[in-house]
Amino acid sequence: MKNSNYIIELSNISKSFGDKCVLDDVSLYVRKGEFVTILGPSGCGKTTLLRILAGFGMADQGEIRIAGEDITDVPPHERPVNTVFQRYALFPHLNVYDNIAFGLKLKKVKPDEIETRVRKALKMVGMTDYEWRDVNSLSGGQQQRVAIARAIINRPQVLLLDEPLAALDLKMRKDMQMELKDMHKTLGITFVYVTHDQEEALTLSDTIVVMSEGKVQQIGTPTDIYNEPVNAFVADFIGESNILNGVMLRDREVSFMGREFECIDEGFGENVPVDVVIRPEDVYIIAHTDSAMFHGVVQSCIFKGVHYEMTVMTDNGYEIMIQDYNAFEVGQKVSMIIKPSDIHVMRKERVCNTFEGTMADSTHVEILGKSFVCNEMPDITGGEKVEVEVDFDKVELMDDKEDGTLMGDVRFILYKGDRYHLTVRTENDDNIYVDTHDVWDDRDIVGIRIQPDDLRIKRV
Numbered sequence: 007m008k009n010s011n012y013i014i015e016l017s018n019i020s021k022s023f024g025d026k027c028v029l030d031d032v033s034l035y036v037r038k039g040e041f042v043t044i045l046g047p048s049g050c051g052k053t054t055l056l057r058i059l060a061g062f063g064m065a066d067q068g069e070i071r072i073a074g075e076d077i078t079d080v081p082p083h084e085r086p087v088n089t090v091f092q093r094y095a096l097f098p099h100l101n102v103y104d105n106i107a108f109g110l111k112l113k114k115v116k117p118d119e120i121e122t123r124v125r126k127a128l129k130m131v132g133m134t135d136y137e138w139r140d141v142n143s144l145s146g147g148q149q150q151r152v153a154i155a156r157a158i159i160n161r162p163q164v165l166l167l168d169e170p171l172a173a174l175d176l177k178m179r180k181d182m183q184m185e186l187k188d189m190h191k192t193l194g195i196t197f198v199y200v201t202h203d204q205e206e207a208l209t210l211s212d213t214i215v216v217m218s219e220g221k222v223q224q225i226g227t228p229t230d231i232y233n234e235p236v237n238a239f240v241a242d243f244i245g246e247s248n249i250l251n252g253v254m255l256r257d258r259e260v261s262f263m264g265r266e267f268e269c270i271d272e273g274f275g276e277n278v279p280v281d282v283v284i285r286p287e288d289v290y291i292i293a294h295t296d297s298a299m300f301h302g303v304v305q306s307c308i309f310k311g312v313h314y315e316m317t318v319m320t321d322n323g324y325e326i327m328i329q330d331y332n333a334f335e336v337g338q339k340v341s342m343i344i345k346p347s348d349i350h351v352m353r354k355e356r357v358c359n360t361f362e363g364t365m366a367d368s369t370h371v372e373i374l375g376k377s378f379v380c381n382e383m384p385d386i387t388g389g390e391k392v393e394v395e396v397d398f399d400k401v402e403l404m405d406d407k408e409d410g411t412l413m414g415d416v417r418f419i420l421y422k423g424d425r426y427h428l429t430v431r432t433e434n435d436d437n438i439y440v441d442t443h444d445v446w447d448d449r450d451i452v453g454i455r456i457q458p459d460d461l462r463i464k465r466v
Contacts, residue, residue, distance in 0.1 A: 013038040013163060013196050014059070019068035021054055025435065028054050029065070030220040036164075036213075041190050041197045043207040046217035047243070052200045053168055055217075059198065060089045060166050073163060088157035089166040096141045096149060096156075102128075103137035106156045127155040130192060132185065147178045151185075158193060167199045171206065183209050204244050208232065216240050237355050238427075241283045242420050246315075248289070248326055250423045252282040252351065260351055263423065264322045265300060267344065271351040281352045286315065286329040288348035291340050298341030302326070304334045318342065324423040359396040359439055362466070364389065371463060375434040376412045380461045391466045398427065398441035400460035403452040410453025414438065416446050430454065 014036035021029040029051045036042050044052040057063040059070060061082030070078045077085050096105050106127055110120045128134050131151040141149060150170055157165055167186075171179045187210055190197050201207055207214050208228045216223045216231060216239075224236045235241035238249050252262035254274040260267055262282045274280060294301060302320040314333045318326050318340060326342070334340050363373035367388045371380045386392060407413040417437075418429035428440040430452060438454060446452070 011037050013073055014198070015069070015071040016055070016059065017069045017071075019055065019058060019065045019070070021051075021058065021063070021065050028220050029058075032068075032217075032220070032222055034215060034222065034225070036196060036198065039194055039196055041187075041199065041210060041212045042215060043199045043201060043211040043213070044215045044217060045201060045204065045207040045243075047202055049219075050217040051220040052202075052217050056089075056166055056168055056198065056200050059164075060087055061085050062089075086163040087166055088160055088162040088164075089168065090150075090153050090157050090170045091168050096152060098142055100141070101137070102133065102139050102141060102144070102152055105141055105152055106137075106159055109156065109160050123159050124155075127159045130158065130189065131155045145178070146174045147182055150174070150182060154189065158195075162195065164196045164198060165193075167197065169201055170199075171201075171203075179206075186210060208244070214244075216243065218243075234350065235283060235352065237352055238281045238283075238420055239418070241281075241350075241352070246286050246327060246329070248284045248286065248423065249420060250282045250284070250324070252280045254278045254280045254351060258346070260349065263300065263320060263324045263326075267299070267349055268346040269349040269351055270346050271349075274351065274353065279354050279357050281354055283350040283352060284326075284344060284348060286327040287313075288344065289326060289328045290343040290345075291316070291318070291328050291330050291332075291334060292343070293334075293341070294339040295341050299343050301339065301341050304336050304338045304340055307333050307336055309333070325421075326423065356439065358398065359401070361394045361396070361436075363392050363394045363463075365392055365463075371461065374412055374432050374436050374438065378411055378456060378461060379458045380463060381458050383463055386463070386465060392463050393466055395462040395464075396438075396456055396460055398439050399425075400456060401430075401438060401440045402455040402457075403428075403430070403440060403442060403444065403446065404455065405452070407451050407453040410455045412454050414452055414454050416448055416450045416452065419446065419448060 012035045016034040019029050019032045032055060046052050058065050072086055103124055106124050107120050128137060131154050133151050171182050174182060183206060211228055214228055214231045215225050218239050224231060224240045231244050241247045241249055250262045252260050254260050256276050257272040258269055260269045300320055302318040305317045305319050307314055307316045313329045313331055316328045316334060318328055361373040363371050365386050365388055366372050366377055368384055369380060369382050370377050371394060373394050404410055412432055414430040414432040416428055417431045420427040425441050425443050430438050430440055432438060
């Protein structure tokens, strides 16, 4: 039984377009009066989820409730929500007043009540005395306020906002962030906001929902999401991070960058592969001294307005990003210190590629929709189901896609200090994960090859 304090209950929502799964069993519960931001990169499913909540799209499966009522099959105009789009969709032939009053006129609300509600909405969005202006004469920020006024005049229980600030310039966007935050407090209604802008999400939200590839990765407060990311995707997507491969040696002791560090994490076990996250502002950089934890040479130093952002190459070949109020010159030898409380240890989502496959014959295995040559498996017969493991660094990527056994494109790039960890989407929409020292760009088309010795095959 769900908490009655939840105004929105999205349960097990799935949606596909053809063979492409856009939302994969997504559940989300929003409290009354909460400002929730759905955050993620393009194509992660966030706008599709908002459209399904608004009624502009239908889920393949799952249930939607607002204020306890099942609205899964209710048409958009009967739902207690209003939506503000990235393109504000104002009527160019109507002035500000008539744009805001449009919905009320359709509902045959009395003219004197319309006037009262329009003036109240204008006051809430700071647009008093603009009612007779042509909407085409307004700035982007003013048009956005009119769109919000048109939405709130219908007294929705929930206001949905689909990247409403994306069309504004940087200064206007930051000004409107503060105004939206104030409006939310004034109105007291629930906001569900979609954006790909991490800073915007951290600034506005009570709760952030981080999505990737149709799945919810983490839900939490801005502080939780930033300081305690659950996986490498969230750590990389929210703010700047140093993300490194590590080994949890035992409770409160972790190894990474070729040395051992004290930390505050427990319960991982012993000698367990982990990911280690260190925020750039948490690395203390000082002039070179033998007594520091580790040492390196400054590779770059860029002034960012409030702080300097530097990259340092450590003595054993790891590149670390550091943010500090003091500048250190390129080429200068420096030392670094990391406090145990600033080392965040995360469980790895996976330690190798694992595929379900079928033996074609004793020397060929079918995985990822293709047949791969493997070492002879005389004890496994053709047609038998198998599990195949491949280490990340044993997957070869090639510029010429024709040189590979199959083809794919690079979808996610994570720098891990001394190598890149890539997600490559194959032509059959499977993911394969690759560790490489080579530099690839997002959406590069690549050939994929795996040598027979690097396929570990076992019966299911």
